[in-house]
Amino acid sequence: MGRSDSVRLYRLKRMLNELSQKKGRGTELISLYIPQGKPIHEVIATLREEYGTASNIKSDSTRNHVLDALTKTMQRLKLYAKTPENGLVIFCGALPTNGLGSEVVKIFELEPPKPLNIFLYRCDDHFHTDILKDMLKEEKVIGIIAIDSSEAGIGILEGNKVEVVDHITSGVGGKHRAGGQSARRYERLREMELNDYFNRVAEHAKSLLIDTYNVVGLIVAGPGPTKDDFLKNGYLDYRLQKSVLAVLDISYAGREGVREALEKAQDVLQEYRLMEEKRLVRRLFEEINSSKGLAVYGMQDVINALKNGVADIVLVNDNLNRVRIEVTCKRCNAREERIVSMDKAIQVKQEMISNACSKCSSMDYDVYEQDLIEYMDELAMNTGARVEVISSSTEDGKMLESLGQIAAILRYRIN
Structure with a gap:
């Protein structure tokens, strides 16, 4: 592979x-x-x-x-x-x-x-x-607007990162329940306030999603009919209107709505790396919590699973920052390996070569240093497994980090 x-x-x-x-x-x-x-x-x-x-x-x-x-x-x-x-x-x-x-x-x-x-x-x-x-640099940026009559959130999806870049409140009151002229007058005022609110959202969307981020697609979402009214009445800049990828029904607007819209838009965003990372991390935690237990985490357990051909997919944070150091005695070929953080590599190498070989007492060594992710990738290629590097800046990356930054989904359970 x-x-x-x-x-x-x-x-x-x-x-x-x-x-x-x-x-x-x-x-x-x-x-x-x-x-x-x-x-x-x-x-x-x-x-x-x-x-x-x-x-x-x-x-x-x-x-x-x-x-x-x-x-x-x-x-x-x-x-x-x-x-x-x-x-x-x-x-x-x-x-x-x-x-x-x-x-x-x-x-x-x-x-x-x-x-x-x-x-x-x-x-x-x-x-x-x-x-x-x-x-x-990620070229494609997707915009998200999560809107109802009380608030709107504007977000962007760029590469692995989702960011809420603006939050707008409407100031529009709820619907008037009384009858008569006062109700009609109230509804006219409410329509004017909604019109002003929609125009503000559209202006912010143009400034952020066209002038700043130049999005290639837009997802509009929200509870109820507000999002549809916003779209069909031509408030959005025509460039954003043409780039709408999906209109989604969700439970929330505003900041929470942006995040919920991303969850609901997986089919639309399937090409984006973020969705693949989310799918892999969720699968990992499902396996951890399952009675089958087809998962391990922690550096040594994952490396052992790779060496034994048991690992199917290895997930590792991009900020792992560890190296594997292998010291080989030139006289008797005795080997010693250590896995350490990058900032300690020089010190550890000096310590390893300053001691005589435990088998033949020679002080003549070959020293080999390799990035740990690349080492695991080589092990994976030998057994048809694969390594996936997960961004440490996302929520899913932080979930993986809580397991020690490295975990594996297994082919079968280890006894």
């Missing part, structure tokens, strides 16, 4: 965050963006020209570092028969490993999450990652 989209995005975000923090001594770091369909031989020809230009750099150190980076990049490109489907991005350059003079030329290559339509070559003191970061 292939790597899930959520893991691919997690890996890409993590790599871009790391690359954006790296700095070169001078203009020694190469950023190369190759669009879909551009012949590899043309790119190599361009880099050969850059090699000739770089040969004239006065600083010996900078010149050698740039030439080495160009050479390494051209060698890597020769491994490609053609440009990948979405294009190709390569970052290469001399990066310090332990202060001045410790630079080592490193290369990083990745395929964009969407088709790349720009060719870019830059040699700078940093890697140009903004183009890729922009690709990761």
